[in-house]
Amino acid sequence: ARRVAPFARAWDDDGRLPDDILADIAAQGLLAVRVPYAHGGSGLDALALAIVVEELARHHGSLAYAVAAHNTLGVAHLLAADGDALREGHLAAAASEDGLVAWLDDGVTAKRAGDGWTLHGAAPRVVLGATAARVVVAAHTDQGPTAFVVERAGLRVARRVDALGMRACEASELVFEGCPVGEGGDAAGAELAHHALNFAVALGEVEVHGAGVGGAARARKRCSGPGGEYTWTATRGCVPSGAHAWRTSAGT
Numbered sequence: 165a166r167r168v169a170p171f172a173r174a175w176d177d178d179g180r181l182p183d184d185i186l187a188d189i190a191a192q193g194l195l196a197v198r199v200p201y202a203h204g205g206s207g208l209d210a211l212a213l214a215i216v217v218e219e220l221a222r223h224h225g226s227l228a229y230a231v232a233a234h235n236t237l238g239v240a241h242l243l244a245a246d247g248d249a250l251r252e253g254h255l256a257a258a259a260s261e262d263g264l265v266a267w268l269d270d271g272v273t274a275k276r277a278g279d280g281w282t283l284h285g286a287a288p289r290v291v292l293g294a295t296a297a298r299v300v301v302a303a304h305t306d307q308g309p310t311a312f313v314v315e316r317a318g319l320r321v322a323r324r325v326d327a328l329g330m331r332a333c334e335a336s337e338l339v340f341e342g343c344p345v346g347e348g349g350d351a352a353g354a355e356l357a358h359h360a361l362n363f364a365v366a367l368g369e370v371e372v373h374g375a376g377v378g379g380a381a382r383a384r385k386r387c388s389g390p391g392g393e394y395t396w397t398a399t400r401g402c403v404p405s406g407a408h409a410w411r412t413s414a415g416t
Contacts, residue, residue, distance in 0.1 A: 168223040175332040181230060186261040189231065194220075196259035197235050198243065203255035226332035233291040233333070234258075238265025241300045241311060254298060254313055266292040269302035272340055274310060274348070281305075281348065283312065283340040286322065293336035294321045301340075303348070312348040319343075 167188065175181055189195055197213040199205020206212075213235055221228035239258050242265060257263040272285040283303055290299065297316050302309045320339045327335035 165223055168220070168227060172224040172227075175224065176226065177331075179331055180334065181227060181332050183261065185227065186264075189227075190259060190261040190263075193259070194231060195234060195261070195263065196239065196255070199239060199255050199259060204259045205255065224332070226327075226330040229327070229330040230264075230292060230295075230333040233266070234264050234296075237267035237291070238296065238298075238300055241267050241302070242313075257297065262297055264292050264296040266290050266296035266299045267302070268293075268299060268338065269309065272301055272303045274303035274305045274312065274345070277344065280344055280346050281310075281312065283314070283343040283345060286337060286339045288337050289325050289335050290338050291327060291333065291335045293319075293338045294324065294334055299338070301345075310348040312345040314340075314343060314345060318345070 168185070171182075171185075175185075186195075193206035194216055196203075196205030197208050197216055198210065199207070201207040213232075217228045217232045220231060239255070242254050242258065254265070258265050268287040268290045271287045272283055274281045274283055281303075283301060285303075287293070293299065299314045299319060301312045301314055303312060320341065320343075322337040322339045324334055324336050327333050
């Protein structure tokens with residue numbers, strides 16, 4: 165509490181989380197809650213992560229939001245992706261303050277280019293998009309969703325966008341214009357994507373509850389959008405519902 169609460173307003177006013185708080189979070193193993201010990205993580209479970217997010221949210225929603233997005237979207241897909249290349253070398257880095265991982269599954273296609281691939285398209289809102297050291301991109305190919313890891317040097321940030329009220333946790337539009345990548349792996353499939361997104365939404369409700377307005381987070385309604393039906397929550401806005409949590413290139 166002493167490390168976060170007195171500075172929360174200033175971080176919101178600045179619109180960013182300071183590097184030193186991320187270093188402190190990383191030193192306590194909170195950026196790798198579910199990463200196995202063998203990869204430098206804490207080796208804990210989903211319940212432990214929910215407790216971490218709730219405790220952080222008591223003092224600063226944006227910090228809790230960033231930690232939840234990194235652990236449940238970026239790191240979770242590294243853990244589940246089919247292919248050692250997507251895990252080895254990335255999971256250990258994800259435990260450090262310089263290793264934030266973002267994830268996106270919308271708006272990007274991959275085209276075969278020699279022995280590798282090139283990525284094309286734009287993702288309109290990627291939480292931690294401009295901050296992350298790497299992004300797990302679930303790109304659409306003619307063989308279905310395929311996961312690629314894109315390092316910071318290969319990313320182009322078009323603009324910063326609203327992070328759904330979390331002022332100190334940035335979200336950005338990322339653009340891919342023939343970005344070269346190596347071989348990818350199976351993008352963990354619809355089941356993992358559905359689970360990760362639902363878990364992230366659940367943690368979003370934990371964040372708001374921890375901040376003292378939990379009732380608002382439980383208000384949900386259906387809304388429509390590209391790709392099908394969505395669920396609205398007070399913490400996340402419109403997120404894909406059920407079968408639309410993972411969209412293929414056919415939009416199903």
